Amino acid sequence: MINYEPFFSHNAKAMKRSEIRELLKLTAKPGIISFAGGLPAPDLFPVEEIKEMSRIVMEREGKTALQYGPTEGDTRLREELAKMMQKDGVNVTSNNLLIVTSSQQGLDLTGKIFIDPGDVVMTSRPTYVGAIQAFNTYGARMIGIEQDDEGTQTALLEAEIDKLGAKGLKPKFIYEIPDFQNPSGITMTLKRRKELLRIADKYDLVIVEDSPYRQLRFEGKTEPSLLGMNSERVLGLYTFSKILLPGFRLGWMAGPNELIQKAVTAKQSVDLCSPPFNQAILFEYLNRGLLHKQIDIIIKAYREKRDFMLAMLAKYMPKLPGLKWTQPQGGLFLWVTLPEDMDAGEMFHSAIEKQVAYVVGTAFYPDGGGRNSFRMNFSYSSHAEIEEGVKRLGQVVAGWKGGSENAIMTP
Amino acid sequence: MINYEPFFSHNAKAMKRSEIRELLKLTAKPGIISFAGGLPAPDLFPVEEIKEMSRIVMEREGKTALQYGPTEGDTRLREELAKMMQKDGVNVTSNNLLIVTSSQQGLDLTGKIFIDPGDVVMTSRPTYVGAIQAFNTYGARMIGIEQDDEGTQTALLEAEIDKLGAKGLKPKFIYEIPDFQNPSGITMTLKRRKELLRIADKYDLVIVEDSPYRQLRFEGKTEPSLLGMNSERVLGLYTFSKILLPGFRLGWMAGPNELIQKAVTAKQSVDLCSPPFNQAILFEYLNRGLLHKQIDIIIKAYREKRDFMLAMLAKYMPKLPGLKWTQPQGGLFLWVTLPEDMDAGEMFHSAIEKQVAYVVGTAFYPDGGGRNSFRMNFSYSSHAEIEEGVKRLGQVVAGWKGGSENAIMTP
Numbered sequence A, B: 001m002i003n004y005e006p007f008f009s010h011n012a013k014a015m016k017r018s019e020i021r022e023l024l025k026l027t028a029k030p031g032i033i034s035f036a037g038g039l040p041a042p043d044l045f046p047v048e049e050i051k052e053m054s055r056i057v058m059e060r061e062g063k064t065a066l067q068y069g070p071t072e073g074d075t076r077l078r079e080e081l082a083k084m085m086q087k088d089g090v091n092v093t094s095n096n097l098l099i100v101t102s103s104q105q106g107l108d109l110t111g112k113i114f115i116d117p118g119d120v121v122m123t124s125r126p127t128y129v130g131a132i133q134a135f136n137t138y139g140a141r142m143i144g145i146e147q148d149d150e151g152t153q154t155a156l157l158e159a160e161i162d163k164l165g166a167k168g169l170k171p172k173f174i175y176e177i178p179d180f181q182n183p184s185g186i187t188m189t190l191k192r193r194k195e196l197l198r199i200a201d202k203y204d205l206v207i208v209e210d211s212p213y214r215q216l217r218f219e220g221k222t223e224p225s226l227l228g229m230n231s232e233r234v235l236g237l238y239t240f241s242k243i244l245l246p247g248f249r250l251g252w253m254a255g256p257n258e259l260i261q262k263a264v265t266a267k268q269s270v271d272l273c274s275p276p277f278n279q280a281i282l283f284e285y286l287n288r289g290l291l292h293k294q295i296d297i298i299i300k301a302y303r304e305k306r307d308f309m310l311a312m313l314a315k316y317m318p319k320l321p322g323l324k325w326t327q328p329q330g331g332l333f334l335w336v337t338l339p340e341d342m343d344a345g346e347m348f349h350s351a352i353e354k355q356v357a358y359v360v361g362t363a364f365y366p367d368g369g370g371r372n373s374f375r376m377n378f379s380y381s382s383h384a385e386i387e388e389g390v391k392r393l394g395q396v397v398a399g400w401k402g403g404s405e406n407a408i409m410t411p
Helices: A010-014 A019-027 A047-065 A075-087 A103-114 A129-137 A154-166 A190-203 A257-268 A276-287 A290-316 A344-353 A383-399 A405-409 B010-014 B019-027 B047-065 B075-087 B103-114 B129-137 B154-166 B190-203 B257-268 B276-287 B290-316 B344-353 B383-399 B405-409
Strands: A097-100 A120-125 A141-148 A173-176 A206-210 A234-239 A251-254 A333-337 A373-377 B097-100 B120-125 B141-148 B173-176 B206-210 B234-239 B251-254 B333-337 B373-377
Touching (some): A010 A129, A047 A276, A047 B047, A075 A097, A097 A103, A103 A129, A103 A206, A103 A234, A103 A251, A103 B010, A120 A129, A129 A141, A173 A190, A190 A206, A251 A257, A257 B010, A276 A290, A290 A383, A344 A373, B047 B276, B075 B097, B075 B251, B075 B276, B097 B103, B097 B257, B103 B129, B103 B206, B103 B234, B103 B257, B120 B154, B141 B154, B154 B190, B173 B190, B251 B257, B276 B290, B290 B383
Parallel strands (some): A120 A173, B206 B234
Antiparallel strands (some): A097 A251, A333 A373, B097 B251, B234 B251, B333 B373
8 A cells, every 4th residue: 555645745735625515515415405505596597598509609610619729718708708897897808807717716826826835815704715725725824804794804904914014024915705705795895995905005915806796786786896996906806606607617817917917827737728618608698698687587586595594594593692694785695603602513513413504614714713603505595495494503503502492483 | 007026926927928828829820830739630529419418418407517516527427437447457436536627737736736846756858848837837846857769768767766866855756648748759668667667666656647649549559558557656647638629628637546535625726626517518428439439530530640741741851860750659749850950949930931830849848958859730730731831841941050942852
């Protein structure tokens, strides 16, 4: 038997299987109602339209679609996306865009072009687990800044950057998900966005704006995107996974041409180009104006699901001091905070026994914490599953330690 | 204006745009006959079948195909691939396989799991430029070993490993393309394969076997693959790009489960999973036994193209001392060596003027060298283009420095 351990790189030795992915496996067992994954609702996928666009692409340009393509991506698709972003107030052309193989690849390329081992990256607390994973791979030292209802607390951020400065350190970038953040569902206020950009200017920093859900706003006013507010300091990451479908693994990056060019070079060594076949199909889909309609369908369905999950939480969760959850205005997730003495990680096994699943909060904390919290997804499950799942979850929370079984019945 | 340079990682600062990709752009200009790229012949793509399989997948399993999938890849596709590899004498099951987003991603994941900055990687001289790029990104120090007609010279390899050992160093792995190597077209003999595995055992090393062309043998006896000869020390990289189509960006890795598991973990942070839509289509295609037939079609066409290119080289190349080219038994490439005092890099501009292109040899040398050589692809161009292109190339070579215009006319 060969011992492979000594062959692995320093970072590979430290790599842990993603908690989220491992949980997804566990929660894929029959009977379990899972609020764990970040899966979109498959019933909404435009299967017929994609089938039709695939046929059109193969008939019109089969040989090109099955060949290698440029690393930057299909020019027609990039132009469609640039138009879409322009309507959202972002000053970009196709030259500012790079098609990537999922926004997770966007995160990986971001890590690749910016991070040396030991480099500091500022994030919010909590933040997206996939970003933590991607940046960890490059040896980032992540410092999380607490968020409140208005998003990352920029005063704390500035203080932390000052503290680093006193030690001669400077963050490589600030990572943010300003709209319907994963995992918290919180949207950053305009005031905080301005503050964030002021800080970036003051300390000469780049901001990485991860924006998978921005278009999925159920209500309220859309705040300008960070890239829309500042086209020099912001690198944006986007994906089709949540606004259309994840099965094509396509997303894009947008930002200053110099940063995009560096990402293009990095992508050459990573996968040469994203699938031209899939890009051609999506171009056709966007060019026919279908994405806009699809997003409307998704917004309507997810709004109802969010409303329903909030109603079910109000109905089935026990009344415990400190137990609360966020009320997201869009996106796919909400965030539950338990009383401080409760541990969502320990409680997880009890939840699985009751056939209901969530993601433990600790997964979203780059530098420790979050034990008394968990993330719930409301996009994937049906209304019936949401009711039954939240009911079970209410029983688990009520039955755990300080909770009482009676509390389950609280209407 | 912001100066982005200080933000970039050490490796990103050193990243150069791929010479091959940049040349491809140059050579894409109308009128130029390009032997530079590694593109398969688009006329052979099974457009109708892929269109049909896409329709079947969308009708049968549209919702699953458009959703996220497991990081390991579609189980059905992995089982089909395992069966195919078993027939090739490789002892694997689907548990030894990971679907990747192109074999370039296989190279990137290989770099990610094995290489720390400064780690030594052994390659042949020349070797695949995409591997050089991928390993460079992780800060590898590549040492190239000269090859002859039998492949990498294993005696030189062993001596080099001994030299490293004397300095307390040990390579992280040996990178090889044993079948119809890119760029040289050379196939490693059985004797050398055995030697390579003996060395790996003796020094406790892992071998990375890159195998994109293995199934494209035009004639002669197939040697066992390194993974087939040793299932513990070899990690294999494979792709659909050359045996079917590149436009899906799908390939796979195969090897000891422990290495595959590490690659799975690394892949989670890179793109979560490869496109399930494309995987489902390829499963359907393989399951119907269509790949086998397609490979036969490709072999027949590429054999004819190789024969034709060799005939044209014999016809149009000037008779110069030291000028020679390889006679590959399969694959997509052959390798031209010029007289020692000729520089293929300087000559490239003159070739572009004459509207013909190749890849300069230096691109394939991880540690310098190869100035008097270049790679030619015979899979992409038509017979008419091959004749005209080689004719132009003969004029360029003959007209360059020591060459005489008369030599062009040598039949």
